[in-house]
Amino acid sequence: MIASQRAAAPSLQDWVSRVVREDIRALSAYHVADAAGLIKLDAMENPYELPADLRSALGMQAAGAPLNRYPDPEARELRELLCRLMQVPQGIDLLLGNGSDEIIQMVALACARPGAVMLGVEPSFAMFPLVAQICGLRFHGVPLAADFSLDADAMLYAIAQQRPAVIFLAYPNNPTGNLFDPTALERVVRASPGLVVIDEAYHPFAQASFMSRLGDYPNLLVMRTLSKLGLAGLRLGMIAGRPEWLAQFHKVRLPYNVNVLTQRVAIEVLKRGDILEEQAARIRSERMRLSVLMQNLNGVQPLPSSANFIMFKIAAAERVFDALKRRGVLIKKLAGSHPALDGCLRVTVGTPAENDAFVSALEASIEEVKGGHA
């Protein structure tokens, strides 16, 4: 066959268009900012490292791990330890995931019957609508009240209209940092025809939980993660709920989703759980100090927070964000991501030195932006 007879090869872009789902092509991938060389206060990580003796013990665990074998698919030892430490009530089981992000995906996949709806609030954690979309659920977001509290009446109305298969509510909420009124949440759980997942990712800093209420509501589940407690790199999340629900989620869970190193390291660190608890306590007290420092800056309005981050309102938020970055501090720009977040930025609580550096850089950035020489 001579070259001119050959059908013109499609461009790779056309090929991608023919093969990949249209709605996936329309999405933007979850963006993670490059923090190289910056003070990293953008991702709600614990800024403290583990003590050297524990790190050595983890090295021994890694060295002794049977990497030639698949991990325990049920992660029994780790699950039992977690159930005890998290005071998971009798009759309630625990399912583990590669971070709680994976658990959101498992729940969504299991619930994605044709036409199924995931309900949430706005603004909240970006992965809820993103995972809904990927898994084929329609996401319906109910606006929070002007003070970012839960609008219980609006929620109940949306539940009646949408009949959601699953509701995700972060408690405390990200990015606003507040805890919703527990009575309002219970009204939501009672009115819901499907599942309600209370996402307690920031539990170590809030010290409020629905874990002990799991026995009261058959459709309630509580999700947690080790990420914010200090093990973000390990990727371990968990969901507690009735075995009848978890049995279904297990079917969409890929086998061996929690690898052998994660299982071993998590067990070793959790046996010394007091270390992480002590770090969380330091972060909680730093949160208070940081909030006061921010309040003292002209034009900065920090919101009360029950998490390890503080959302704040400020004039010219985008320019202040850029100026902070030029000064070597990376935080999170919320302005532009949702109309309710106009003028908002979010800073993670770091070490005292990091927080001081942030406050100085914020003060200088405000001056710079005011002076117009940004």
Ligand SMILES: Cc1ncc(COP(=O)(O)O)c(C=O)c1O
């Ligand atoms: C509310 C909420 N849930 C879940 C997560 C994800 O946590 P993980 O690291 O366990 O996937 C985050 C991370 O920022 C979050 O803010």
